[in-house]
Amino acid sequence: VGTRDRILSSGAELFRRQGYAATGVKQIVEAASAPFGSVYHFFPGGKEQLAGEAIRQSGALYGLLLPAVFDAAPDPVSGVRAFFDGAAEHLQASDYADACPIATIALEVSSTSEPLRQACADVFGEWIDAGTARFEAAGLSPAPARDVTLAMLAGLEGAFVLARALRSPEPLHAAGAHAAEALRQALAEPVTAPATPRRRARGQ
């Protein structure tokens, strides 16, 4: 792994655990075992540019979890449960540190850095589009597919906030159960056509 990539992933990890403002360039280069000046060599825009790239890169990586978890599940409702359960396990295994890679920085910068807010908005937008497409493929019409995705992602992000502060997986399990039930019901409602054949669609 090259120096640039090490800086990016060290930055992403620190931003996720402690936020943007608390993370200094010095701490990032130390974690990456890189010389101080290399940050400005690879990221002439300094910490803000580095953070923008870290947001986009970790957002894309985290986005890969969606197809990975859902493709392995027998049906979309089980996929939702598996996604929340996996998030809860990973959070506990990391001593309640590793939740959403971009939520901390998103809340910090939404009112103070337009380029970083836009980077977070682009990542959330990609996740929402990916979830919507997946639930459409499972049989939902576009509007309910998007609504279910938004409510589910909101439940996940908020459960991360609560679970980290409370040091408990309970909010993730509650939010996951509700999201799975909401999806189950949405899939069970015939909207434009009988949903039954599509309900069993798998893997996309």
Place this chain on the structure above:
Amino acid sequence: VGTRDRILSSGAELFRRQGYAATGVKQIVEAASAPFGSVYHFFPGGKEQLAGEAIRQSGALYGLLLPAVFDAAPDPVSGVRAFFDGAAEHLQASDYADACPIATIALEVSSTSEPLRQACADVFGEWIDAGTARFEAAGLSPAPARDVTLAMLAGLEGAFVLARALRSPEPLHAAGAHAAEALRQALAEPVTAPATPRRRARGQ
């Protein structure tokens, strides 16, 4: 309003909008029109003590919204909708700055400051207990009342994250509609006794 209270509310507002690490004592005293030394006079523990008190105070204030909104609503399901709609309106009116008073700081400090994590956990715990009690009073058994509350609060917190980054009320409306529907169905399920008489209970 005394100097101590002005410092507390200025600190709370800055922590909410831009987070804990980005907010310096200097910025707080300037916003509070207070002399620099007054922070250490009133808060010998400095910024961390100030933040702990700001978290508890703004958490208690925000907690007052729950009874205010629900008491004004004709039934609990309408109360949930009104709560999310009100949050969306307030967020838009503040140019997407004023969401949850403690979520930003909660994510920042959960892995780095045990006293501040505990303050956030205490506030979330009080909100969860208050919501659970209200939904029990509306007719739910304790376990589903707590689950609905957790899922609803998670949906609210996560929708705030998404709405601030996306500069759109859409996530709050989607999460609110799902939370209202989940409560409606939970109240419609007779668990230990027919729920109908209690479903119409109002105001507590």
